[in-house]
Amino acid sequence: MVLATGNKNPQFGIYKAVCCGYEIVVTEGARFPDCPEHKRPARWELVAAIDRGRMPLTLPSPSRRG
Numbered sequence: 565m566v567l568a569t570g571n572k573n574p575q576f577g578i579y580k581a582v583c584c585g586y587e588i589v590v591t592e593g594a595r596f597p598d599c600p601e602h603k604r605p606a607r608w609e610l611v612a613a614i615d616r617g618r619m620p621l622t623l624p625s626p627s628r629r630g
């Protein structure tokens with residue numbers, strides 16, 4: 565399964581655009597959007613999975629990864 569714009573998200577979680585590192589939360593079953601920064605299709609990378617009905621205590625800092 566390629567995590568890219570227009571594909572269904574198999575895992576509720578925080579995703580990061582490969583092109584620029586922009587982070588978004590995508591719910592399970594939702595389709596990946598365009599990169600909000602570049603306004604064009606992007607590939608997405610899972611940063612942190614979120615358990616159904618629960619939010620993580622702390623959001624990961626964008627500068628800690630990559």
Ligand SMILES: [Zn+2]
Nearest residue numbers: 583584599602
């Ligand atoms: Zn981008």
